[in-house]
Amino acid sequence: MSQPIDDVDLADPRLLSPLRWDGEKKELWLLDQLALPAMERWLPYRDHQGVATAIREMVVRGAPAIGIAAAYGLALAAFRGAPLDEAAALLGATRPTAVNLFWALARMRQHKVVDGGAAALEKEAIAIHREDVAACLRIGAHGAKLLPEGTVLTHCNAGALATGGYGTALGVIRAAVALGTRLRVFADETRPYLQGARLTTWELHKSGIDVTLITDNMAGHLMSRGEVQSVIVGADRIARNGDTANKIGTYSVAVLAREHGVPFFVAAPLSTLDMKTETGRDIPIEERNAAEVLTLQGVRIAPLGIAARHPAFDVTPARLIAAIITEAGVARPPYPQSLPGLFSTTTALY
Ligand code: MRU
Numbered sequence: 001m002s003q004p005i006d007d008v009d010l011a012d013p014r015l016l017s018p019l020r021w022d023g024e025k026k027e028l029w030l031l032d033q034l035a036l037p038a039m040e041r042w043l044p045y046r047d048h049q050g051v052a053t054a055i056r057e058m059v060v061r062g063a064p065a066i067g068i069a070a071a072y073g074l075a076l077a078a079f080r081g082a083p084l085d086e087a088a089a090l091l092g093a094t095r096p097t098a099v100n101l102f103w104a105l106a107r108m109r110q111h112k113v114v115d116g117g118a119a120a121l122e123k124e125a126i127a128i129h130r131e132d133v134a135a136c137l138r139i140g141a142h143g144a145k146l147l148p149e150g151t152v153l154t155h156c157n158a159g160a161l162a163t164g165g166y167g168t169a170l171g172v173i174r175a176a177v178a179l180g181t182r183l184r185v186f187a188d189e190t191r192p193y194l195q196g197a198r199l200t201t202w203e204l205h206k207s208g209i210d211v212t213l214i215t216d217n218m219a220g221h222l223m224s225r226g227e228v229q230s231v232i233v234g235a236d237r238i239a240r241n242g243d244t245a246n247k248i249g250t251y252s253v254a255v256l257a258r259e260h261g262v263p264f265f266v267a268a269p270l271s272t273l274d275m276k277t278e279t280g281r282d283i284p285i286e287e288r289n290a291a292e293v294l295t296l297q298g299v300r301i302a303p304l305g306i307a308a309r310h311p312a313f314d315v316t317p318a319r320l321i322a323a324i325i326t327e328a329g330v331a332r333p334p335y336p337q338s339l340p341g342l343f344s345t346t347t348a349l350y
Contacts, residue, residue, distance in 0.1 A: 062162020158234025242335025243280025
């Protein structure tokens with residue numbers, strides 16, 4: 001990205017933003033992430049109920065993108081004269097783990113914003129969207145030099161599609177590639193929802209970044225052969241002590257990385273840091289419908305009548321994380337000391 005990072009143009013196609021706001025018609029358009037990669041389809045949303053359904057059903061997903069969608073959803077509620085308390089409750093009941101959802105709703109409901117009416121809520125939602133992209137660009141700038149040449153493994157999708165645009169973990173990869181670091185990406189397919197196979201490969205390939213798809217159970221083998229030099233993932237919620245909730249399977253990758261001496265990095269905006277939650281044990285873990293495990297792309301893969309579980313996230317303990325990369329700089333262990341300091345500085349900490 002050549003433009004100054006705070007001068008964000010949300011329509012810049014290089015950002016691959018999955019959300020578009022039509023200020024004339026007061027409509028939110030979402031890139032349908034259920035249809036990717038087969039189809040690039042944009043869907044319009046005119047009320048907060050529709051946005052809540054889109055978040056719950058994962059038309060829009062990824063912690064920062066969920067927060068931004070909810071912010072626009074609240075603006076839509078205001079334009080339609082819906083009670084804001086009820087709209088915020090509906091939007092807040094969609095996905096419990098991504099703290100960006102609650103962060104965005106709280107920011108939208110500050111008195112100075114709400115008192116300004118629908119126009120002020122619209123302005124705030126756009127600001128949240130722009131600031132998230134600016135944060136991703138800064139995360140990329142802070143993290144780019146941390147990735148060694150070779151292969152970086154990522155899990156789930158923490159890219160443009162999961163944010164306002166550009167991405168967190170994939171933003172760091174984009175920035176490293178732009179710096180000239182020779183990088184190849186292993187994308188975990190990320191069962192059961194396949195964000196890696198469907199979304200990460202789609203957006204990296206579109207950006208011209210060398211990406212190879214692997215199934216989740218290949219990571220250990222490839223690490224044991226020295227084929228992975230680093231791991232970088234996003235986060236849905238980071239507790240005060242650095243414990244990090246992210247897509248189910250992230251914890252297993254972190255354990256493997258530790259066993260093989262591979263650095264494991266987390267990239268996330270400050271809106272994902274939850275300083276009110278002390279440790280990972282206190283992070284609510286979303287349990288999704290078991291049907292998403294029993295079927296693959298709509299096709300049943302297990303016998304009828306059997307049970308399945310679908311915890312959608314797990315928690316990686318802080319001790320397995322080499323660094324947490326944010327827009328305010330890079331935090332290193334011990335996180336209870338380094339994370340709070342990020343909120344009082346905008347300069348790099350490394
Ligand atoms: O269930 P999802 O697809 O919303 O989960 C997404 C993830 O776990 C991402 O890694 C996380 O939200 C970080 S996005 C920058």
